[in-house]
Amino acid sequence: MRALPVVVAVLLLVVPVAGTTSPVGGSEQPAVVGATDPVAADSVDSAAVDPSRHQTDPSQIDESNLTFRTLSAPVDADARVASAPRGANLGPALSFSVDDVDAAVETAAVVDRIENAETSTERQRLILAALSRVERDEVSLHSRQAAAFQAHASGNISDRELLDELVRISATAREYDRRLEEIDALAEETDGFSSPTRLDELQVALQVYSGPVRDRALATARGEVSAAEIHVESTDDSVTLATIVDGEYVRETFRNDRWDRGGGEISNDEAINVTTAAYPETAALREPDAFGAGSVQRITIPHEYGVLRAFVSGGTERVFVEHQRIDLNTFPDTERASETGDGFNVTVERSYAGGPVTVTVLDEETGEPAPDVTVTKSVGDGDSRAIGTTDADGVVRTLSPAEPYRITVVDEPRVVVVDGLRPIATPRLVDDE
Template sequence: MRLTPVMLALLLALSPGAVAVQASAPTSPASAPNTASFSPAASDISLAQTDGDTASSSADGNTSEIMTLKSAPARTAFGTPSVSLGSSLVIDRGGFETRLSVESLDQQLEAAETVEKKKRILNRYRYRIENRIISLKAREQQATQAFSNGTLSESEYLRTLGRIDAAAADIQKLTTAMEKRASTVPRFQMETEANTLKGKLVLVEGPIRDHIAKTLRGERSPTRVYVATGKSGVVLSTIINGEYIREVVRKDHRNPAASRDSSKIEARQEVINQYPWAFNHSKASGVDAFYGNTKIYQVRFEHEQGKLIAYYDGGTKSVFREIQHKQLTGDTPLPTGPSVTNSSENLTVAVNRTYAGGPLRVKLTNATGAPVRGEITVAGEFVGRTNAEGVLWTLSPAGTFQVGASHDFRTVNVTATTVES
C-alpha cells in the first residue's frame, strides 16, 4: 500500500519513537552539455603500470579490470535486505520533507520584493543543502566504521546505505529545484553551484544502494549483496536479472582540497591506462566534467560485456569510484574463471572460481552430463537453485569455502578457493 502525504503525516505524528530509532541507526547524475565523446583507437592505449589498485578479474585478462581496496578488508559479509516498515517510513518522510522544503522556497521567493532578496534566499538554501550533504557523509562514515569494527550488523549496515542513498536522491531534487528557480532571477545563475553539490554526493550513492533503498520500500525484489569495508573504502556487489553489478568507493583516492587539477583529456588517458581492456573493447565511450568545482571527471565505457563508469579525481590523479555492469548471459557474457569439480552419487558439480564478491558460476549435471535442477549452498548458506541448464550464478565469499549441490536426496560437495583479484 502506498502512503499518501496525509497518511504519512499522521503516521509520523503518531509514531515519533519508531521514526527516531530508525533515524539513529548509523550509530549501531544527469548529463550536461560539457561532454566529450571519443572512439577507441589502438594508438590511444597505454599500458602504464598502476599502483596495484586494479587487477584483471579473470585469469587470462579477457574482461575489464576491477578496482580493489588498498589492503585486505577489515570485514566482509553477505546480506539480503528486504522490506522494512521502519526504513520505508524514514525514506517516505524524507521525500515528504523534500516536497515541503521546495514549497517553502517557492513561497519565500514569491514574497521577496527585490532581486537581491531572492539571491540571498537562494544562497541560504544552498548553504542548508551543503550542511545536509556534510551530515549525510558523516553518517555514512560512522556506519562504515561501525560495520568494520563489528558493532553494526551487515543487515543494518546495508539498510543504512539504502536510506542514505534515498536521502541523497532527495538532496539531488532540492539542488535541481534551487538551480531551476535561480535561472528565473535576472542576472543570476547557480549551475556551477548545483553541479558542485551533486559532485559532493558521488561517494554516498550508487546503483546497488539505490536497489537496496527500493527494496526497503517493497519496490524491488530482495537480492543477495556482498559487502567489504576497510579504511580505504567500500565494495558492494550483487547479481540482478542476470547482470553482475559491482561498485567500489576508494576514499583514499578522493581529496577535494588537492591543489592540482586535470583536464578531460588527462582524465581520459589515466582511466584508459587503468582499464585498457574496457577501452579496447568499447562500443561507445565518453568523458564528462559536469561536477562544478569538484575536479571530478566521469569516464564511461560501454563494452561488449556491459559497461564501466569510472570517477576520476583531478587533484589526486586517481580513480576514486568505479561502477561495473557485466552480463552473465546472452551473446557476449562475462567469461568464466578456472573450474573445480567433484562427482558423487551420479551428480557432478562444477564451480568456476572468481575473486571475493565476484560472480561465482555453479553447474550441476548427472552421470550423462545432462543438466540438473538442484539446491545450492555456498559456505553453508543456501543461495538458490540451478536453472533448466543446471546453472546458478551467485557471489563468491573470500578464501576457501565449500559449495554443496543437492537433488533428489543426493548431495555432492566441492571445495573452492577464490582467485586473486
C-alpha cells in the first residue's frame, strides 16, 4: 500500500509583532498568519470521489438541522488561547529550509546505501534497518509534539514558538513519509522480499502530524501569502488550530488522550463505524472512505459542504485527529445577533470559540450591501482591532474569541456597535459531549 501524496508541501513561519498571551478569559485576539492563496485541499482517496459511491442528494438534506460536530479540547481541561500579530520572517524560514534539506539528504543517503548493496540479503537488511530508523524517528516526533502541547498550555512557550515547532514536526513527518515511499519501492524491486506490513501502518501514523492549518503556515514563513487570523488553543494533551481561507473554515485538532499508541488493530469497517457514530450528521451526507492499516485508520468524508478527515485509534476506538474544511456560505453552526442604527443594519452570525464569525452590513434604508466599510473587533476590555472591510456583499469574516466580544462598524461619522456577543456552545463529537 502506498500513502497518498500530501497536496500542500509548505511550512508556517510566524513571528510576534505585538500582543500578549494569556489563559482563556484574557483579552486576546487570534494570531495572524498567511491567507491569500487558498489552502490546497487535503488529498482525497480516489474511492472517496467515485461517483458510483453512495452520496446524499443535496435536495434531500434538511439544512435547518445540519451541524458539523468537531473534535475539541477535553471538556474538563484548562485550555489556553494565545495569539499575536504575525508575518513572514526570514530567520525561521531559513531554519525550516535547513531542516528540510537535512532530512532530504538523509533520505537520499538511505536510498543510495540500499541501491548499492552487494547482495540481496544485505539489501533486505538495509531496508529493514531504514524502516526501524523511521519507526524510532516517529516516536521522537510524537514526544516532541506532546512536549510542545504541554509547554504552550503551561505558558512556557509562546504561540509563535508552538506553531513553529508544529510546522517543523509536520515537515519532518512528510519527509519520513516520502522516505517510506522510497523504501517501499526498493522492497518491491528486491527478489524474494516484499514490504513489511508495519510500513503501511507507519505511513498512516506519520500523516497525523500534518494538517491543513499547519500547511497554510509555511507559505507565510516564505512570504508566499499575506496575513490572516489563526486560532490557537492548547491543553496538556491537545492542540486546536483554525483559520479562514478563501471562503472556507479550516480547522485541525490533535488529542493525545484519545490515541493509544500501543493499542490493537482496527479494521476499515470498524473505523468507519467509529467515525459515523462520532459524526452522525456529517456521515449522513456521504459514505465515509477508509484508508489505513494496523492500529491507525484514516477516514475521509468529502461532502457537499466541505471535507472531513479523521484518524481513528485502534486502541481507544476513538477519533484522535480531525481536519475540517467547511464552506462558509453554508456554515450551519451559528446564531445571529443584529443591531440597526446610523443608516446601517448589522448582523453578526456568532459561532463557537475558534469558529467563524460572519459580519454582514446592509444599508438601513435600501437593504443593499454596504461595501468598503471598516469593521473592528474587541475582546473583553481590550482595544478594538480592525478585522477588515466589507466586500461587495457587505460581508467580512473573523474568528470567534473564547470570551465576550463586540463588533463595531465604522464609516465616519457613522458608527454601529453590536455589544455583548458571546461564543455559542461547540458542537462536540457524540462520544465527547
